[in-house]
Amino acid sequence: MNKKILFLLLIVATAVTLIGCKKDAPLTIWVGTESVEFYQGIIEDYLVAYEDANGEAFPHPIEVKGADTGSAAATYLEDMEAGPDIFTVAHDNLGKLIAGSSSIAPVTDPDLLAQIENDNPETFKNVIKGTVGGQTYTFGVPYIAQALVLYYNTDYIDETEVQTWEGILAAAKEANKQALSLTGTDGFNNSFLLLAENATTGESSLKLYEGGDINENYVSGDDMVSIFKWGQRFFTDANGPKRPTDSGWQIELKDGISISVISGAWHYNAAKSALGSKLGIAKLPTFTITAEDAYGTVEAGTVFQSGTFADAKMFVMKKNSKFQEYLQDIVKYLSSKEIQEKSYEQVQNLPAYKNAAVEFESMTGTSTEAKLASAQIEMFEHGIPQPFGFDNRFNFYFYSKGGPDLILEILENKSGTETGLFTTHEAIKAQLLIIENIWKTGNKE
Numbered sequence: 001m002n003k004k005i006l007f008l009l010l011i012v013a014t015a016v017t018l019i020g021c022k023k024d025a026p027l028t029i030w031v032g033t034e035s036v037e038f039y040q041g042i043i044e045d046y047l048v049a050y051e052d053a054n055g056e057a058f059p060h061p062i063e064v065k066g067a068d069t070g071s072a073a074a075t076y077l078e079d080m081e082a083g084p085d086i087f088t089v090a091h092d093n094l095g096k097l098i099a100g101s102s103s104i105a106p107v108t109d110p111d112l113l114a115q116i117e118n119d120n121p122e123t124f125k126n127v128i129k130g131t132v133g134g135q136t137y138t139f140g141v142p143y144i145a146q147a148l149v150l151y152y153n154t155d156y157i158d159e160t161e162v163q164t165w166e167g168i169l170a171a172a173k174e175a176n177k178q179a180l181s182l183t184g185t186d187g188f189n190n191s192f193l194l195l196a197e198n199a200t201t202g203e204s205s206l207k208l209y210e211g212g213d214i215n216e217n218y219v220s221g222d223d224m225v226s227i228f229k230w231g232q233r234f235f236t237d238a239n240g241p242k243r244p245t246d247s248g249w250q251i252e253l254k255d256g257i258s259i260s261v262i263s264g265a266w267h268y269n270a271a272k273s274a275l276g277s278k279l280g281i282a283k284l285p286t287f288t289i290t291a292e293d294a295y296g297t298v299e300a301g302t303v304f305q306s307g308t309f310a311d312a313k314m315f316v317m318k319k320n321s322k323f324q325e326y327l328q329d330i331v332k333y334l335s336s337k338e339i340q341e342k343s344y345e346q347v348q349n350l351p352a353y354k355n356a357a358v359e360f361e362s363m364t365g366t367s368t369e370a371k372l373a374s375a376q377i378e379m380f381e382h383g384i385p386q387p388f389g390f391d392n393r394f395n396f397y398f399y400s401k402g403g404p405d406l407i408l409e410i411l412e413n414k415s416g417t418e419t420g421l422f423t424t425h426e427a428i429k430a431q432l433l434i435i436e437n438i439w440k441t442g443n444k445e
Helices: 003-023 033-054 072-078 091-098 110-119 165-175 222-236 249-254 265-278 324-334 337-347 368-380 392-400 403-412 425-441
Strands: 027-031 062-066 086-090 129-132 135-138 141-146 149-153 260-263 279-282 286-288 303-305 311-318
Touching (some): 072 091, 091 311, 091 392, 110 141, 141 337, 265 279, 311 324
Antiparallel strands (some): 149 260
């Protein structure tokens, strides 16, 4: 055989191999790294169910991979062609995923749309939709809920003290510890004061992109000024919150430097590792406005409940995936209430299913997992979904244009003067007005 023919045969063989590899590339699903093993097992169950229903094996391999759900959307957008076919994002990432002509596919299957409608609370149904080309579509399929709770050391804080920040601070003083370790100073992990509500009425003057409108932002009401004045006293107390450090909140809890931390289910295993049998879990505490804090129409003695973002993690689907015809059926299976219950039982993922607390037997009991679920469900009554999915600017303006840093400046009241920059209510309000403008325009002025 001459060299020219041999060379051509090698080219053909290589091309066939490449085509075969491309043809056999798996349908890829991204979930949180803590859930990979569980969902790989669920996919194996799905493949069996598919073969039983269709009389033939599913025609493609399916691979489940772990990804950070906070950055999954950005990672996907960096290379959509190589990205997953189904992936998990927090609902507030929707804006960046549907910007322009949308990089993800809408839900069109009637059965899946019906499941979404029947199984989810109204707050979730309102944040999984987006408008593209003047038409509103459902893009996300909720399957995990999340809210901030309090992890605390039961050696130092009892069940009465944990109900109020004043009680926790008193416990910290008695033990000469820090009342709280912050996991982050960003607008999510340090949002418990911003999102606080009147504990009696459930009301707050806060407006945060209300109705999906960039101009509907308001954080300078009398209650907000009073809350941040209280927060300033809490943060500047010698036994108050501890900013994130190189050692990390987990070490601070384990070593008894701090006695509580605010976080979500994603840090449950770390908190359990740090405190072991001493781990307590509760909804976020209340706090009471004093005469020193009260401003305008807010009276001393008013009790506020710490707030949270109560969010949905959802499946979304790649636009123009070569597996498009199969994706919605897979998502319908993975997000069903039956799989959500198994996910809670095995991985402690809090279900998005609206009736989980009363229908899922596994969510009752005295285990720390049951307490985690109960605390999150309680916080859902005092939380709002992150309202940033309507427009790509909202998330960016709220988190990345300096607002969280300005809030921390109020709370820490640091300056070169003895009294601090934000000692007066008027100075606090002026700073809040700047934050309000950042949310609207992305600029301080």
